[in-house]
Amino acid sequence: HLLLSREFGEDETNVAWWTGRWYGKGMGGWAFTLTMREWLCKVIECSVFSADVLMGHLILFFLSVFTLVPWIDKWHSAMLFWLRPSRQIRPPIYSLKQRKQRRRSAILYGILFVLFFVIFLAIIIAPQVLKPDVSLPDTLTKYLNGRF
Numbered sequence: 001h002l003l004l005s006r007e008f009g010e011d012e013t014n015v016a017w018w019t020g021r022w023y024g025k026g027m028g029g030w031a032f033t034l035t036m037r038e039w040l041c042k043v044i045e046c047s048v049f050s051a052d053v054l055m056g057h058l059i060l061f062f063l064s065v066f067t068l069v070p071w072i073d074k075w076h077s078a079m080l081f082w083l084r085p086s087r088q089i090r091p092p093i094y095s096l097k098q099r100k101q102r103r104r105s106a107i108l109y110g111i112l113f114v115l116f117f118v119i120f121l122a123i124i125i126a127p128q129v130l131k132p133d134v135s136l137p138d139t140l141t142k143y144l145n146g147r148f
Contacts, residue, residue, distance in 0.1 A: 013038045
């Protein structure tokens, strides 16, 4: 947000952006420039949000590898609470119905996790694989080369 000027008033431009009512907000002659500022705000906010989503998923997929290590939960508890394995908190006793329900939800979320991981990999790998086949239109290529 280093490129943005201070917000005008108390969130009036944001409200005006979403409602479409730029008049009567006390912006005066600044209303024209504030629309451009608000557009830039929305672009930056969307970019930051998409970067957060990307980084969050990268961290999630990276850290999920550690869950595949046997007895990592015991080591994690020992590191967090400084408890010896003999002094650790015992797991709860679940009824048969609760166990079935927990197993069903674990399988469902496991499948969902793998699906999202595959989609994430496809989003990253597909452009690299398809790069030779994807080309810009001729008019855009000429424009970018300065021959338009």
